[in-house]
Amino acid sequence: MPLPLSDRAHRFPASPIRKLYPLAEGARSRGVQVYHLNIGQPDLETPAPFLEVLHKFDRANVAYSPSQGEKVYLDALVEYYRQIGFQLETSQVQVTVGGSEAILFTFLAIASHGDEVLIPEPFYTNYQTLAMVAGLQVVPITTRPENNYRLPAAAEIEKRITNRTRAIMVCNPSNPTGTVLTRQELDLLAGLARERGLFLISDEVYREFVYGEGEAISALSLKGLEDRVVVVDSISKRYSACGARIGCMVSRNAEVMDCALRLAQARLSAPTLGQLGAAAMRDMGTRYFDATVEEYRKRRNIVHEELSSIPGVLTHLPVGAFYTMARLPVADAEDFARWLLTDFSLDGHTVMFARFYATAGLGNDEIRIAYVLKESDLRGAMACLRKGLERYRELKG
C-alpha cells in the first residue's frame, strides 16, 4: 500500500477551469473540435515588441534575474503605473511568476495559518487553492445573478468579519462575473478595511478591459489606505502573454514588500525571458489597448446577444474583464459541461466552459464563459451551447 499523503493533499481542489481537459482530449480524439470558453487564454497576438526580444536575444546565458525583478522591467512597471496615475518607488513593486504568485506572496505576508480572507463569490477558483497553500480560510461574500453580482450592503459583509479576518480581496474588473466595482462599493470596502484593521487585496489584472462608461478604479487611489492596499497584477491578459508567467504585486506598505522580497529570494527569480519581453512593451502606449478593448467589446456584445436569446438562460451585461456568468436551465451545470464533451457535437464542434462557486449548493446552474475567441468561433460556440441545451434538456426531460 502506498504511503498515505497529508490530509490537505486530498483537499486541494482540481481547477474547474482545467479539470475537464481529459474529456476535451477525448472529444478531440473522436474528431470533435472544442471551443474553449473555459479558460481566459486570449487568441489575440502577443505584441511584436515582446516577440522581437526573443528573436533578437543575444545573451550567451539565460541567467537568473534579481529576485525583485530585472531592473529594466521594474523601471517599465514604475513607468506604466505613472501613466495610469500612480507615482511609485521601485521598492513598492515586486515582479512575480504570474498574478498567482503575487496572490500567494500577499496571503503569506499579511496572514497567519488559520486566518481568514473575505472574497465576493463567485470568485476565481484558484484563489481558494492558493489560500489553502498559505493555510488561509476563504470566507465567501455571496453575490447573486438577480442582483447583477453587486456587493451586498456593508452589514452583510461586516457580519462575516471575525477576529481571524485579515483581508478583503476583490477582483476588479471581475473574473468571473465581468462586473466593475463602483466608487461606492470601493469606498464601502475601504471603510471596512480602515475601521476593522483589514488589508484590501485588489486583483486588477483586467484593469484595461472595461466596456461601459468610465474606468476601473484602482485600489491604489484610495486615500488614507496606503498601508493596507496590495494590488495583484499581471501581463498575461493585458498583453495576451499568459505563458510568459509575469505578474507583479504592488503595495506602499514597506513591510509587505520586504516580506514579498524575502519570499521571492526563496524562489530566486521570475522568468527572465518573460521579464525582458514585458519590459519591451513599455513604449507601446495606449493605442494597443484601444484596439484590444474594442475587440473584446465586440465579443462581449456577441456573447451577450446570443446568450440573451437562448430560452431559459439568465445572463447580465458584463462591463469588464472578458468573462460573463450565465444561469442555465439545468440542475447541474457541471454534468451538462461533461455531457457536451462526451456526448454532443454540432457540425463537428462542441463547447467547453467552467463552473465557479466555493459554497456547496450555490450556483450549481451557473457557468462562466470566457469570450476569448474570435467572432466566428464565438458564434459557433454559442450555437453549440444553444443546441446542446436543447438536446440535453430533452434527454434529461
Add this chain to the structure above:
Amino acid sequence: MPLPLSDRAHRFPASPIRKLYPLAEGARSRGVQVYHLNIGQPDLETPAPFLEVLHKFDRANVAYSPSQGEKVYLDALVEYYRQIGFQLETSQVQVTVGGSEAILFTFLAIASHGDEVLIPEPFYTNYQTLAMVAGLQVVPITTRPENNYRLPAAAEIEKRITNRTRAIMVCNPSNPTGTVLTRQELDLLAGLARERGLFLISDEVYREFVYGEGEAISALSLKGLEDRVVVVDSISKRYSACGARIGCMVSRNAEVMDCALRLAQARLSAPTLGQLGAAAMRDMGTRYFDATVEEYRKRRNIVHEELSSIPGVLTHLPVGAFYTMARLPVADAEDFARWLLTDFSLDGHTVMFARFYATAGLGNDEIRIAYVLKESDLRGAMACLRKGLERYRELKG
C-alpha cells in the same frame, strides 16, 4: 502606524545567497568589481538549441502551457530519464517553475502544517523558507567538516524522528557541501524511510556534476521504495539556464503526482518559452555533459588547490555539484563577507560568498563557495579571499 503583518511574515529569512546584494551594489558604485561566488549562477553558455527556439519562435501568442507541462517537454523528460536508466510514465512527471516549486509542491503533498522534515545540515537555505511557506518544520541532521560532511550513523538520524516526521530530504550531489551520497548512505536513508514510514525527497539537480569515481545514485533506483521517493529536478544548472525557471518533480506515487497536478493547476502554467527551449535540448546527448563536467572539474581543482594553500582555511575535496565549503580562520564569516564588500579591494576587485547554516551558533566560520566562474576569475576571487583574510585578521587582531 502601518497595519501589522502576520507573525510568520517576519520569520521568513532573507536569502543568505542574496541578502548582501545591496553591499555588492555599493562596491560596484565605488568602482570595485565583485567576483560572485555567492550564487550558483554558472557563466557557461546556454546550449544553442535552447536559444534557437527563441530566435525562431513563430507562434502568434505566448500562451499558457497545460498545467502538467508542454507535451513536447514532458516527452523529452521521459526520454531523458530513460537515457539515465529509468522508465517513467508521463503521469509520473510534473513540470515546475524551477526546482523551487517542485520542493514546495512536494512539501504540500506529503506533509501537513506542523509536520517535520529531516535535512542534513548545512543545506540549501531556501529549503527552510519553502518549508515555512508549507508550514513545515525543518529538523537538521548536522554534518561536520571534520567528517567531510558525511551522514552520521543511523541512530543519530533516528533519534530525530518524531510522530510528526514525514520525510527525509537530501540534495545529492549536495549544494552546499559538494558531497555525493554513497550507496551505503542512500541505503541507510532508504531503510529509515521504509521502516519509519517516511518519504525520501531527493534533490538531484546537480546529477551530472560528479568529479570523482562513479556517479550520483538517483533515489529513483531504490528498490521497494517506489511509493515514497520524490525527486526534485531542474534544467537551471544542468543546461546553464537558471532564468528559464524550468524544473520538474518525479514520483511513482500516483497520489503525490495527482496532488502536484492540482497545485500546478492553481498556478495555471510553468513558463512556456522555457519549456520549449528545454524540450529542444532533448537530442543533445551526453557529449555536452562531458565538456561541462570537465570544465567544472578544472574549476573545482583550482578552488581546492587555492583554498588548501590559504593559511588557517580548512576545506575538503568536493566530488559533486559546483560548490565547496570552507572553514575560515575568523569568528564570524558573515561579518567578514560584509567587510569584503564594504572595506576591501585588491586590484579593483573583491569577492562575495554566502554562509549556510540553520542551527544558531553552528558553522559561523564556514562559507559556501560556488565555483561557477571561468579560471581567471576564479583565481582572482581566490586572491581576494587570501589577501582579504590576511587584512581582516590584522584589523580584528
